[in-house]
Amino acid sequence: MRDMNLRSLPPYFHALPRDVRRLCRANRAHTITSGMAAGYIQANLVILPADQARQFEEFCEKNPKSCPLVGMSAPGDWSAPALGQDLDIRTDLPLYRVWRDGVLVAEVTDIASFWRDDLVAFALGCSFSFENALLACGVSMRHFETGQGVSMYRTNIACTPVGPFSGPVVVSMRPFRSKDIIKATEISAMIPLAHGGPVQIGFPEEIGITDIATPDYGVATEIKSDELPVFWACGVTPQAVLDASRPAFAITHAPGAMLVTDIAIPDYDRLVKDFSVPII
Amino acid sequence: MRDMNLRSLPPYFHALPRDVRRLCRANRAHTITSGMAAGYIQANLVILPADQARQFEEFCEKNPKSCPLVGMSAPGDWSAPALGQDLDIRTDLPLYRVWRDGVLVAEVTDIASFWRDDLVAFALGCSFSFENALLACGVSMRHFETGQGVSMYRTNIACTPVGPFSGPVVVSMRPFRSKDIIKATEISAMIPLAHGGPVQIGFPEEIGITDIATPDYGVATEIKSDELPVFWACGVTPQAVLDASRPAFAITHAPGAMLVTDIAIPDYDRLVKDFSVPII
Structure with missing residues (x-):
């Protein structure tokens, strides 16, 4: 009993993380991991040279809502066993972006040729995991219905800066009716x-969002008269921070092409059971 | 480290449940247990003859948001050890109400003279416990500031009926700004x-509340322009159900004069620590 709503669930919803990673490694995956491997933590990927890694780790620790640190690799270790069995961080995401001095220099399905012995991989939590949990509980989201992706906004909330890393918190927005706001x-x-x-x-204006119809990332999402916009800290935050800090070398996932880890959401089956019924 | 906000906390906030009960037993307690014994479950009291107790127990089980069953006594057992050490359910609440055929016949500080060997006591959870947790986390509530008590409303949500027990869910309302809605x-x-x-x-109209300024119980609470009303199922629900089902004999607590149990809120100290900081 893992979901209420089998018909409308995305393909690969019940796939295991290692199967998604194998598809990626064979370059046969969808390029977006949204809706895949429900019950497991998906992650934004940030790879930096070791000389910047300590400060970036501290930045994540000080900004846990935006940059929840799921795990990291030892320098040069592309296997990162804490994140998954038989994992190869160089091949197991659908799509990567390579950056030099903050400029995008390559978008590739495999970063083996860019790998260096001093690289540290950071896995930072991603909203895909809680979206999957919502879907499993029968809570639908407009951006899944329209297929247009979530709306994201820069806010007037500043991340706690560490060394070269600073920037605004970026949030994603999903409109919900009351019962689903609560769930x-x-x-x-x-x-x-x-x-x-x-x-x-x-109250989006409280966090500096003056025009809800004009997101800073993604496209606008309709908010109906019986809905309120609900905002979550978003994994685009570290991307915006890297854009601003322009490290000499970095590799990230491409938007939506996440690392699917083996880390299970704690108590996931009970969560789905408890929230698959009306709130009263 | 149990609270952020020592100056504004109510008297008896850090009292132990047994000390509150001893004050009640000596008839020296305040008559309202709001703000007392933070970290412990307070309860509405419903006492019914054993021949109605099974159906009332089932009613509670089927309506857990309105009537969360904290515990109950064996017939005739006023000590109810599952609810507290050295407990005497006949004396340890500040004030009781005695009902015959749904009519209030006495309001007393001690029900020893009304006790019968077939009486079963039900303890049903009360919002005072979560209000104390909010206070401990520095979340203030307008009805504490004004001292006028919470606003309550009958809704268009029907309780799941069992035997003679039925009625509408009654809700309490507290207005909050976004950050405190979330907390x-x-x-x-x-x-x-x-x-x-x-x-x-x-969206109060979705649950049948057409005039927020005219609560069915208590007095109106101001809702400021940067606040939303938030509604919780309320322990007045069983009171309204008893009003409607008019049992031949019943004893309840008087409004606000709750049973303070020894049952601790699970993980209370961690809860207070986690929520005493800003949400981001």
């Missing part, structure tokens, strides 16, 4: 590795 | 014995 808040709060609970409900 | 939702969801998470945020 989405309670469910996401139970998954701190996927950004945890929301940071704003109903 | 209050997450904190209350962690305390299912105190009604759990909210049942409605922001």
Whole structure:
């Protein structure tokens, strides 16, 4: 009993993380991991040279809502066993981006030719994991229905800076009716590795969003009159921070092409059972 | 480290449950247990003859948000050891109400003279417990500031009926700004014995509340322009159900004069620590 709503669930929803990673390694995966491997933590990938890794790790620790640190590799170790069995961080994501001095220099399905012995990989939690949990509980989201992706906004909330790393918190927005505001808040709060609970409900201007119809990333999402916009800290935050800090060398995932880890959401089956019923 | 906000906390906030009960037994307690014995479950009291107790127990089990069953006594057993050490259910609440055929016949500080060997006591969770947790986390509530008590409303949500027991869900309302909507939702969801998470945020008309300024119980609470009303299932629900089902004999607590149990809120110290910091 893992979901209420089999018909409308995405393909690969019940796939295991290692199977998604094998598809990626064979370059046969979809390029977006949204809706895959429900029950497991997906992650944004940030790879930096070891000489910057300590400060970036501290940056993540000080900004846990935006940059929840799922795990990291030892320098040069592309296997990162804490994140998955039989993992090769160089091949097991659908698509990567390679950056020099903050400029995108390559978008590739395999980073073996860019690998160096001093590289440290950071896995930072991603909203795909809590979205999968919402889907499993029968909570639908407009951006899945429209297929247009989530709306994201830069806020007036500053990340706690560390060394060269600083920038605004970026948030994603999903409109919900009351009953799903409550479910989405309670469910996401139970998954701190996927950004945890929301940071704003109903008053976007309080976090510096003056025009909800014009997101800074992604396309606009309709908000109906019986809905409120709910905002979560978003994994685009570290991307914006890297854009601003322009490290000499970095590799990241491409947007939506996440690392699917073997780390299970704690108590996932009970969570789905508890939240698959009406709130009262 | 149990609270952020020592100056503004109510008297008896850090009292132990047994000390509150001893004050009640000596008839020296305040008559309202709001703000007392933070970290412990307070309860509405419903005492019924054993021939109705089984159906009332089933009613509670089928309506867990309104009537969270904290515990019950064996017939005639006023000590109810599952609810507290050295407990005397006949003397340890500040004030009781005695009902015959649904009519209030006495309001007393001691029900020893009304006790019968067939009486079963039900303890049903109360919002005072989650309100104390909110206070301990520095989340203030307008009805504490004004001292006027919480606003309550009958809704268009029907309790699941069992035998003679039926009626509408009654809800309490607290207005909050976004940051405290999120904290209050997450904190209350962690305390299912105190009604759990909210049942409605922001759209009172969806649950049949057409005039927020005219509560069915208590007085109106101001809602500021940067706040939304948040509604929780309320322990007045069983009171309304008893009003409607008019049992031949019943004893309840008087409004606000709760049973303070020895049952600790699970992980209370960690909860207070986690929620005493900003949400981001």
